[in-house]
Amino acid sequence: MPHIVFNNEKNIETPFQRDGVSFNFCAKSFNFTKEDRRTEYKIGVNYENKDFLLTLKDKGENKMLKVDKVTRVTPVTLVKDALNAYSKELDANIVFSNTNSFSQKIEPKKEYLKDIEYFVNDFKTNKEIQIEIGFGSGRHLLHQAKKNPNVQFIGLEIHTPSIEQLLKQLKIQEIENVLVVNYDARLFMEFINSNKVGKIFVHFPVPWDKKPHRRIYSNEFIDEALRVLMPKGTLELRTDSRKYFDYCTELLTNLNSGRITIDINKDLEVSSKYEDRWKKQGKNIYDVVLECQREDEDIDLKHDFSFGKINLEKFKEIISNKPMVDENFFIHIEDLFLLEEPNSGLIEVTFGSFNRPLSKYIYVKNNKASYYQGTPLPTSANIKAHERLKEILK
Numbered sequence: 001m002p003h004i005v006f007n008n009e010k011n012i013e014t015p016f017q018r019d020g021v022s023f024n025f026c027a028k029s030f031n032f033t034k035e036d037r038r039t040e041y042k043i044g045v046n047y048e049n050k051d052f053l054l055t056l057k058d059k060g061e062n063k064m065l066k067v068d069k070v071t072r073v074t075p076v077t078l079v080k081d082a083l084n085a086y087s088k089e090l091d092a093n094i095v096f097s098n099t100n101s102f103s104q105k106i107e108p109k110k111e112y113l114k115d116i117e118y119f120v121n122d123f124k125t126n127k128e129i130q131i132e133i134g135f136g137s138g139r140h141l142l143h144q145a146k147k148n149p150n151v152q153f154i155g156l157e158i159h160t161p162s163i164e165q166l167l168k169q170l171k172i173q174e175i176e177n178v179l180v181v182n183y184d185a186r187l188f189m190e191f192i193n194s195n196k197v198g199k200i201f202v203h204f205p206v207p208w209d210k211k212p213h214r215r216i217y218s219n220e221f222i223d224e225a226l227r228v229l230m231p232k233g234t235l236e237l238r239t240d241s242r243k244y245f246d247y248c249t250e251l252l253t254n255l256n257s258g259r260i261t262i263d264i265n266k267d268l269e270v271s272s273k274y275e276d277r278w279k280k281q282g283k284n285i286y287d288v289v290l291e292c293q294r295e296d297e298d299i300d301l302k303h304d305f306s307f308g309k310i311n312l313e314k315f316k317e318i319i320s321n322k323p324m325v326d327e328n329f330f331i332h333i334e335d336l337f338l339l340e341e342p343n344s345g346l347i348e349v350t351f352g353s354f355n356r357p358l359s360k361y362i363y364v365k366n367n368k369a370s371y372y373q374g375t376p377l378p379t380s381a382n383i384k385a386h387e388r389l390k391e392i393l394k
């Protein structure tokens with residue numbers, strides 16, 4: 001992480017500009033969490049149309065300036081330039097700096113690798129969609145994509161080397177109908193429109209015998225799967241784990257909008273790396289296919305994440321660092337930084353779902369609050385957490 005350690009006493013006032021970097025505000029820690037915590041500042045930066053924060057705090061006898069990790073931006077040269085510009089304005093007596101030694105890492109072009117924001121804001125297709133969850137080596141996904149050129153495939157994985165490997169194969173084999181997302185499959189489907197998906201493959205998911213809450217299948221997952229599946233669309237589990245098979249069969253039995261089919265040791269056209277291993281060991285392979293028998297209303301992916309009028313003074317009185325925990329979401333106020341103007345500052349908060357918490361800053365100016373660096377993704381947990389936060393800040 002680029003940072004600068006220096007030992008000046010000089011204070012500089014915001015806003016100012018230096019070397020094309022705008023330093024817009026400086027907020028001071030309110031210290032409601034730890035009694036003996038030293039003062040820390042958050043400096044609001046805008047550079048090349050990107051907003052981010054720098055943290056200025058004591059480090060022994062000296063001071064340290066670095067990027068605030070919640071608001072980190074790429075490429076890292078933006079941060080480096082901002083740190084250098086601030087220290088020049090300060091005429092800093094530099095003790096340590098690593099802001100010049102960074103090699104500029106250029107990301108290779110990965111046109112099939114998409115951010116989750118792409119699915120929220122831009123993704124549209126007239127084709128049938130099929131999704132593979134946890135594609136691993138990608139053998140099954142590549143096979144399906146080649147065989148069905150008119151289907152738009154979406155591959156979900158959280159293991160980066162598997163993603164890299166699949167992207168390479170897509171290029172080598174000139175396959176163009178696969179989009180890849182590095183995102184937790186349990187949350188991804190919230191961003192797909194209803195009745196658009198023909199098949200969802202879940203092949204050899206991690207059985208998580210000791211931590212069942214981490215399993216892909218749950219009542220909520222099945223309900224979302226049924227929503228995105230078109231009538232007669234299928235959710236297909238293939239597993240070598242008897243326990244996982246029993247667990248899923250129980251969840252899927254007696255659903256009033258789905259019908260299940262069960263098979264043991266059924267042969268597919270392609271065998272995955274895991275499957276080969278289990279077959280060699282003589283293990284049974286179980287299939288449970290759920291066929292969707294319902295049609296759903298479309299969902300609205302636009303949510304209004306505004307706050308209305310808030311009351312920062314009152315919030316200062318009630319603020320506590322105890323997390324607020326609800327059934328499907330939580331809110332944890334991490335910190336508060338105040339600007340010199342009254343009713344203005346930055347609230348640092350972590351909230352949303354337990355599986356994928358989101359850290360954000362809320363920028364408040366004259367009691368008008370908005371999310372710094374843009375609004376959260378409209379997941380149901382984020383929406384619920386936001387609505388609760390709005391109540392708290394009122």
Ligand SMILES: C[S@@+](CC[C@H](N)C(=O)[O-])C[C@H]1O[C@@H](n2cnc3c(N)ncnc32)[C@H](O)[C@@H]1O
Pocket residue numbers: 133134135136137138156157158159162183184185186202203204205206216272273274275
């Ligand atoms: C046991 S491997 C099976 C891989 C592949 N389907 C096969 O049959 O060879 C399970 C894969 O699921 C991925 N995975 C686990 N949890 C996931 C999640 N919540 N969302 C997306 N992928 C996940 C893992 O990274 C891993 O690559």
